[in-house]
Amino acid sequence: MRMSQLFAPTLRENPHEAEVVSHQLLTRAGYIRQIARGIYNYLPLMQRVMKKVEAIVREEMDRAGAQELLMPIMQPADLWIESGRWAVYGKELIRFKDRHDRDCVLGPTHEEVITSTANNGIHSYKQLPVNLYQIQNKYRDEVRPRFGLLRGREFIMKDAYSFHTSQADLEREYDVMAEAYRRIFLRCGLDTRMVQSDSGAIGGAVSHEFMVLTQTHSGEDDVYYCDSCGYAANGERAESILPDATVDGQAIFGTTEQVVDTPDCDDIESLTKCLKMPASLICKALLYIKDETMPFLVFIRGDLEAEEIKVQNAVAANHIRLADADEVAEFAHSAKGYVGVAGWRMCNEELPGFEGRVSLVYRAEHLKEYHLQLPVLLDSSVLNLKNFAMANNEIGKHVVGYNWPHDRASQELLETNTFDLKRARAGDQCPTCLAELNMTRGIEVGNIFQLGTKYSEAMSATYTDEDGTEKHFVMGCYGIGISRTAAAAVERYHDQDGIAWPIPIAPYVVSVVPVNADDQTQWTLAKQLYDDLQAAGVEAVIDDRDERAGVKFKDSELMGFPIRVTVGKKAADGVLEVKLREGGDVKELPAAEVLPYIRSLVEEATDFAKLEARFKAGQPAAAGAAS
RNA sequence: CGGGAUGUAGCGCAGUUUGGUAGCGCACUACGUUCGGGACGUAGGGGUCGCAGGUUCAAAUCCUGUCAUCCCGACCA
Incomplete structure (x- = not known):
């Protein structure tokens, strides 16, 4: 290409709206141009980079035995209603009506279409397993698109879906895909880490993300990892063992429960100052609302933070949020900073909406006129607290020297409603080997999920098995953000003068x-x-x-x-x-x-063996990250 | 959705307080000089000042509305 002919409008200065490096440089160097919020033109140079990444992805997917197809962006709502996600997906799903007034969506992902396609095309166990993939535009109406190509509303993704007759065969394919992913990112010149992740709205049990570790601001996910055993998980999923902390308040509060004045202590910091104690002696009670209608409490140690994804999963919610001031008043008869159940009665009961999840309910029987009752989940950090501090919904006061009931039934009830709900912290101990856990930022460039039968059951997608019975497909799905991978490469490879592409994906x-x-x-x-x-x-x-x-x-x-x-x-x-x-x-x-x-x-x-050797030092064994 | 900010030439910005002929730098065009780290000179071209109303003799400037873009938040009792 002659530079005199190349269509790449460069800019000497950074465009006003670009925040992160990849967005700035790709814009300045004439690779992309924003058309609307979160929507970009890929100019010729960018298109070439995309083609390079896509070619590597295709080669490795084909090599792993997958077959490429192309599914539509525009999809009928029927399929989404069938899978149940029409109701669940929320505003991220772009919905519209065609001229016949039929509901349609722009695909944010293709589980529905592929499941329906497989159901139509696969009738016998003899046709399985099969892994189908496409490279296609995806649409997600993000609440807040940002970071240029890293979080757009339209983006290019490789998504693959595999179909199996058994969980064991799915797990085999899962490992095949993990290895293909390792090869893909390595061939793109990117050092990635495979980390355990939450499965989120897509469903299923086991999932991993492939992260480009960035250290800097531009990474939008927290990654916790252990250098000694290879454990790695994202912030939504990471477990950790807490280092020692003061968990018995006897020396400060004695062993007798009493109510003390704590005026203007509506956060942990002011409470610790007021009562002259470490935050680890507080049982913090967070009032959450499940799916906009059902209030519940989370108990967690005062020095820790709740990881809302873990909480959401524990109560099987589509969405949770903290209660606002009015709701705190209505459901707990209290105010910010003074929510707690000291003085309430503990019951073994399942309230509507929490069946099979939470069996611990606290009732405010001393406030009969309000009929207050709340399901309660405990983070494991609060179980061994002794003589600790907790609020009892009386504004300006806290209870200190509080203890959980000692009787066997109460202990069992507390334990069965205990979950891991806390957010891990750098410096905590690794859950598998107790070494110190590190935290860094990362950009998620790929993910793999074991979906199981979630979609095949919802959409009645079956095949006839060897024994003549109809069975649901066991499914897996595997995504790679093509445009995001390119942007992540810029985040990783740049300097003051501009981009420094790895050779395999340079335009x-x-x-x-x-x-x-x-x-x-x-x-x-x-x-x-x-x-x-x-x-x-x-x-x-x-x-x-x-x-x-x-x-x-x-x-x-x-x-x-x-x-x-x-x-x-x-x-x-x-x-x-x-x-x-x-x-x-x-x-x-x-x-x-x-x-x-x-x-x-x-x-x-471009030689795989040489690339592998180059990255070996910083690359933990993938097996170490498996769950 | 809440809060904040910004919309003036392709890009980056000034001008708005105090209404009075639309400016600067880069980029672009022509000519000349220059030629291994974003050159210089001369002469040019390009904007209904986001959009719509309103106030006024007169609006980029004041008022109302609206749209767009960016940032922060929508999570820590």
């Missing part, structure tokens, strides 16, 4: 820069190299613009071409300069040696 590998386009010697030599590169299958640009050398260098660096060949003063002697974008190494070589050198660089960057 062009080499930028040939004749310093002076008017100099016939330089131009001839440059053009010859450019032609040779193309003939050898190495994608290149030649900067034929009538610009000063500085401008050409700057643009080449901004756009991030991995290798620059400068044809300058020494062209007369047949000597060229080869500079690597990443690392900045410079070599002067006779013209004849340039192509072999570049080919060796490309070979180095």
Whole structure:
């Protein structure tokens, strides 16, 4: 490609709306242009990067035995009603009506379509297993799109769905996909970590995410990992063992329960100051609302935070949120900072909406006129608290020296309603080996789920098994954010001057820069190299613009071409300069040696074994992260 | 959805307080000089000041509404 013809509108300054590095650089270097909030044009350079990533994904998916197909973006609501997600998915799902007034959606994912397709096309166990994938645009009307391509409303995703006759076969395929993913990201030049994750709205039990670790602001997920055993999980899922803390308040409060004045203590910090005690001696009670209608309480130690995804899963909610001030008054007869059940009576009962989940209910029998009763979940951190502090809904007062009832029935009731609800912290202990847990930020570029029969049951998708009976497909699904992977690569590989693409996903590998386009010697030599590169299958640009050398260098660096060949003063002697974008190494070589050198660089960057060796140091065994 | 901010040339911004002929830098066009790290000179082109109402002799500027974009929040009793 001649630079004079390349459609890549570059900007000298960062656009006003771009916050994160990948968004800024991709915009400045002429790769993308925003069309609406969270919606972008992929300009020619970006499109080439996408094609590169897609090609790697296709090769590895095909290699793993999956088959590519293409499903529609526009889908009938019927399928979503059938799966139950029409009611559950919320505003992220883009819904509209066609001219016949039929409800439609723009697919945020394709479980419904693929399940229906499999049901129509697969009738016998003899046709299984099968793994089908596509690379397709996806639509999610994010509450708040941001970070450029990292969280858009329209994005490109590879999504694969596998169908099996058994959980065991699903697990086999799951491992095959995990290995394919490892190869894909490695081949893109990205070091990823496979971490345990929450399965969220998509359902199913076991799932993992592939994260590009970033350290910086741009990563939007917390990743907890253990260097000694390889345990890794995202913030929504991570478990941890708490380091020692003061959990017996005898020395401060004695062993007798009493009510003390705590004026204006509506948060943990002021309460610890007021009562002169560590936060770990507080049993914090959080009033949540399940699915907008059902209030319940979560008990957690005062120095910890609740992980809402864990809470949501524990109560089997579609959505939870903290109660607002009015609801605190209505459901707990209290105010912020003073919610608690000291003084309420404990009952073994399941309230509507919590069946099979929560069997502990506290009743305020001393406030009969209000009929207050709340289901309660405990985080495991509060069980061994002794002589601790808790509120009793009396504003301006707390109870100290409080203890859980000691009788066997009460203890059992407390224990059966105890879950892991806390958010892990860096510095806690690893749940598998007790070493110190680390935390970093990460960008999720891929995920794999064991769906089981969630969708096949909901949509009655079956095959006939060997024994002649109808059975539901056992399913798995596997996603890779193509556009997000490209953006993550920019987050990972850039410097002050611009992008520094890994060779395998660069839009062009080499930028040939004749310093002076008017100099016939330089131009001839440059053009010859450019032609040779193309003939050898190495994608290149030649900067034929009538610009000063500085401008050409700057643009080449901004756009991030991995290798620059400068044809300058020494062209007369047949000597060229080869500079690597990443690392900045410079070599002067006779013209004849340039192509072999570049080919060796490309070979180095695309050879799987060599890539694997390069990343080995920082890469934990995938097996260590398995659940 | 709540709070905050911003919409003026392709991009980045000033001008708005105090109403009076629409500006600067970059980019773009032409010519000349320059030519290995975002050159310089001269001469140009390009904007119904987000949109719609209103006030006024007169509105980028004041008022009302609306749309768009960005940031923060929508989680820690």
